[in-house]
Amino acid sequence: MLVIQLFLVLCSFELEAHPFYISLTDMVYNDDRKRIEIAQKIFWNDMEVALANASGQQVNFLRPENPEELEQIIESYVLLHNKVEVNGEAIKLSYLGHEIEEDAAWFYMESEEITEPKEVTIFNSLLIADFPTQQNIINFYKNRKPKSLITRQDKTSGQLKLD
Numbered sequence: 001m002l003v004i005q006l007f008l009v010l011c012s013f014e015l016e017a018h019p020f021y022i023s024l025t026d027m028v029y030n031d032d033r034k035r036i037e038i039a040q041k042i043f044w045n046d047m048e049v050a051l052a053n054a055s056g057q058q059v060n061f062l063r064p065e066n067p068e069e070l071e072q073i074i075e076s077y078v079l080l081h082n083k084v085e086v087n088g089e090a091i092k093l094s095y096l097g098h099e100i101e102e103d104a105a106w107f108y109m110e111s112e113e114i115t116e117p118k119e120v121t122i123f124n125s126l127l128i129a130d131f132p133t134q135q136n137i138i139n140f141y142k143n144r145k146p147k148s149l150i151t152r153q154d155k156t157s158g159q160l161k162l163d
Helices: 002-016 044-055 067-080
Strands: 022-030 035-043 082-086 089-091 093-101 104-111 119-124 135-142 145-152 157-161
Touching: 022 119, 035 044, 035 082, 044 067, 044 104, 067 082, 067 093, 067 104, 082 093, 082 104, 119 135, 119 145, 145 157
Parallel strands: 022 135
Antiparallel strands: 022 035, 035 104, 082 089, 082 119, 093 104, 119 157, 135 145
């Protein structure tokens, strides 16, 4: 009887379950280049929704009607929703491009040349306006040591103290 009750409870959770919305950002301080290199992995179908809402245009990652225009829309969106401060100073990010990997897309950026980061403030509001349960996991690596934070609707930025 207990097994049947447990099964029914689990089934009811499945019926009420909502999809999860998550992105992963890896930020690596490259000491040789004095830059932060950024790679963001986002489900491309979620990004299509966000880009369509932001641009007012239909977006198709797999078969873009105009690849150059798609890159411009992506660049504008990604740079708007990612900001970084290093040691209290805002730094400029440059969008480098994207690539599709199965059900996700990787988006690449890098910072301008910077001084060695001791403290980093990261703003990441990707997809949050479109998916209220969106969570953005951010891993920052300096000297191969990771520090992490998560942004979400009620907290779109965070600060990391680095060694």
